[in-house]
Amino acid sequence: MGKPLHVGIIGAGLAGLRCADVLLQSGMKVTILEARDRIGGRVCQSNVGGASVDLGAHPSGPNWIHGTQNNPLVEISERSNTITDSWDGPQATFDTAGKQLGPALCTKVADFMWMTIDRAFTLSQKDTANIPPSKSLLDFFKEELEKTGFSQLEKDACLELSKMWGGYIGSPIERQSLKFFYLEECLEGTNLFVASTYKNILQYIAKPALEGADIHLNEPVVAVDGKNRSSGTDSQVLVRTSAGKKYLFDEVVATFPLGWLKRNKAAFSPPIPQRLSEAIDNISYGQLEKIYVNFPATFWRNTDTPVTSPSFIFFSPTYVDHPPSPYWNQDCFSLADLPQSCAHPALLFYTYGACAEHVVSKISPYSPDSEEYYNILHDFLHPYFSRLPGYDAQSPLCRPTSFLATKWQSDSFAGNGSYSNFQVGLANGLADIETMREGMGADRGIWLAGEHTAPVVGLGTTTGAYWSGEEVAKRICDTLSKKN
Incomplete structure (x- = not known):
């Protein structure tokens, strides 16, 4: 009634974009402040070997839709003409000596x-x-x-x-x-691999915000000063950016990644309530990275004895000289086995923990188009892909044409990691999630959203991020309704 509520959303990832959609439908004014020069957050694409690939920080987000039952992203993928594929089934597995395990x-x-x-x-x-x-x-x-x-x-x-x-x-x-x-x-x-990338899904979710919200790119937020509802005044939330700009909002939805919250609690004033601060500390933040390697041809398929699986597992190898860590194992997917319109001669490796840290530390000083970058990733992955059937060290078809590796742990806007998880020592995990889900909206007008505030079955996924933005928007609408 009267002047529309003005809601500021920090972050134009899936949580922020879905939140904006619901708020706009409710007649509110929405402004989105995004730190990057693009929308999508950790849902983004790049190019390797002439093909578009997802760089997302989580296997349960880009590249996957995990679970089809009551999953809104399944319907969105269909509406947006996104091509998906089911890759359930056995994986070809190579033991610590690099030999393939027998089928039995x-x-x-x-x-x-x-x-x-x-x-x-x-x-x-x-x-x-x-x-x-x-x-x-x-x-x-x-x-x-x-x-x-x-x-x-x-x-x-x-x-x-x-x-x-x-x-x-x-x-x-x-x-x-x-x-x-x-x-x-x-x-x-079913777990669905997003063969044609998340691009169309992102565009579909973003459309209402792009048409109805005021979006400011390249605006990293550095401070959020909450209101005091108990004062009985109609105070506003003050948001400041790294460039010194100030914005006033009636309510703010902060979709900062969990890793960012851990490092930037001082950005909030008054200080974050103790229980919320504890919850942010208690839930862990993973380090998952992806490496794409493109070849002139699918040598592992062009052989008399090809592997019949579209994916491979390599146990922690004894045939690789690596730092003393038992986690040098690799999970690998053949992108040549995607539906024909999306297939390309590339392998996708997932790596995590100490191994991921090692790779990122090695490649960080170099440009992706540099010789040093190529050589580091070639030396790292060669012991693995050279175990595949059809590999011939003398054949140019087995020589990678390009590599592309993510560096989310070096990305401050991503919280220097990938997504929330639940590690040993955790005593009140569900209560911690519920505390972050509650945020500071009731007292200060600051609501938290993102995969770390999702329903249990959506935690750590793009679906969870989508749901979290939707739920916060509904709660803001409920707050306004009760006030009126």
Whole structure:
């Protein structure tokens, strides 16, 4: 009624864009302040070998839609003519010596891993109160292995495969909390690989904001001064940017990544409430990176004995000279196996933890088009892709034409990492998430949104970010309705 409420949204990622859509539909005035020179946040694309690829910081976001049941991104992907593909099935697995596991052993080990994951979810859901905070998912794996009649070779293979969970959370498996493992759960249904990238999905979600909101790019926010609702006055929230600009809003939605919040609590005035500050500290932030490598041709498919899987697992290798870390394992996907219109001769590697830190530290000084950048990534990945069938060191078809690696842990706007996760030592994980979800909207007009404030089945995903923006917008509408 009367003058429209003016809401400021910090960040033009999926959370901010969806929030803007709902608020605009409710007749509010919306201004978005985005630190980057583009919209999308951690949903973005680049080019490798002439093909567009997703750089997103999470496998559950770009490149994937995890879970099709009641997932709004599935419908949006269909409406936006986004091409997706299902890649469920066995992965070709290479042991610590670089030899491919036989089909029977590969199936046995994979079945054990996923059955153990299911049991861990069930235990975490039903008995979380009795699980000590110090117990990890790796501890549970070891306990379950002792109940089997597996040979030592089979047990070793199971433990190596369990390390691949790090690619889901961005951290080693011994840091995954068993007590709060249920918070890692995603939606039910098929996992879809977004073959044609998230570009059309992003454009579809952004359209209402692009048409109806006032969007300011290159405006990093450095300070947010909240209102005092208890004073009974109609005070506003003051937002300041790095360029010294000041904005006044009736309400503010802050979609800062969790990693940014951890490093920038002093940006808020009055200080963040103690319980919220504790929650921000308690929930962990992963480090997942991607490396794309393009070839002149798909040599691993052009052979008399090609691998039949579109994806590969490499156990932590004994044939690679690397720093002393047990997590040099790699998860790899063949982009040549995408639907024909999207297929290109490239491999996508996921890396995390100490290994990801090592790679990023090596390539950071160099431009992606430099010889040094190429050589570093070639030396790092060559021991892996050279194990694939059809590889011939003398063939130019097996010589990569280009590499592209993400560096999210060096990106301050991304919070110097990838996404939230739940690690050992966590005592009140669900309460921490609920506290961040609540934000400071009721008292100060500052609402938090982003994947770390999503419903449990959306935590750490693009779907969760989308939902979080939607939910905050609804809560702001409810607040206005009650006030009127």
